[in-house]
Amino acid sequence: MSNYYRSNPKFYVAIDCIIFGFNAGEISLLLLKRNFEPAMGEWSLMGGFVQEGESVDDAAKRVLTELTGLDKVYMEQVGAFGEIDRDPGERVISVAYYALININNYDRTLVQKHNAYWININQLPDLIFDHPQMVELARKLMQQKASYEPIGFSLLPELFTLSQLQSLYEAIYGEPMDKRNFRKRILDMAYIEKTDKIDKTGSKRGAALYRFNEKAYRKAPNFKI
Amino acid sequence: MSNYYRSNPKFYVAIDCIIFGFNAGEISLLLLKRNFEPAMGEWSLMGGFVQEGESVDDAAKRVLTELTGLDKVYMEQVGAFGEIDRDPGERVISVAYYALININNYDRTLVQKHNAYWININQLPDLIFDHPQMVELARKLMQQKASYEPIGFSLLPELFTLSQLQSLYEAIYGEPMDKRNFRKRILDMAYIEKTDKIDKTGSKRGAALYRFNEKAYRKAPNFKI
DNA sequence: TCAAAAGTGTTAAGTTTACACCCATGA
């Protein structure tokens, strides 16, 4: 019976992570300037190999944690990339994931150790292998998902102003939005709660800080931006 | 340098195909009643293993062709499924794909040889392993995609009536649609062309046969149902 | 006092939905 399996070849299975961050109106990716072979000196996504004792999803979480120190991060699978020569060194099948992290909140020592940098998504350098395709697809999927599920909050601090939120969605869609229409839509969502805190860093007048209430959202999940 | 790879384990990588067909107002999947081990006697998706000399996408095409004899079929990747024990026999990472085929148009001998049957998607039997999750996700993705890309035509014969088309979309979304609104939308799409042929099999009066013009669509790709 | 971001409603345009009857034909 297990001849059924044995007549088939086995493959290295890798993970590649498209790590999105948001700061000052700009979306960035956390990319490695590789100080190791293969492709030393070139830019790539953070990656790793799936190990025996872990699921593919768990491998993706591990790889993200290795770079950022973060846990319980929003991640979605982008897909499997399986061209024969996608990695010129060896045949490797890679499963790409994207992650959304709060850019204030990662382990800077680890990132430094990996020689990783935040790079504006609109000014990406050339990336190795098929990483450009992975990024492109991840971006498209993230954009789609962001329009009907409240995943954007993973990119923001716990408390945020409506201006920050709008600027995030403007960055995701790459187009400006009408302030009044935007705020109307947001204020209709009961699970986006105004706190009594004020942010004074963004303006003299100060802006109300809001919070996304996950629990309230799950009770009445309706989101559309 | 290739120690970089060698310290990592390798895995069997499989393909599983969710094959959609449409007939008489119903969507069906082509499923195998397995007459081979493992899980002999149980229902499963058509599958196979990725081989050395082929990309993952090519493996998916090959697996589909092995069962149906068909070539150049609309296929999309559903994703990688990588739980450790998803296949109780051995660790296998599987990449699922869905395919849309014209149900009139496959190799019946091959299908018979594989002991495969068309099963109404709303009356699926228990499937092995994680195939139910694959089907569920494929269904969701197909439904989404069908709403903004004209993929449904792959499920129909080259010439089709508007009633057939409507009944296809009703089956995809699982809800009835208004005939006049549906036809209005379709007739606004210049790339859905009326032919001078009449289908008399569906009614006494006969219904005009239409054709999807791929080339015309690519010139002005706007589709929304 | 003024620059800079926060905050706030209304109207027009566009889209979506609801809805009912006549037509052509073969049995």
Next chain:
DNA sequence: TCATGGGTGTAAACTTAACACTTTTGA
């Protein structure tokens, strides 16, 4: 002649988009 599916337009409801001024405050 009648049962069956094919074919057609309009109005109301709803959603989306466009648009400009006042407020607050620290420098």
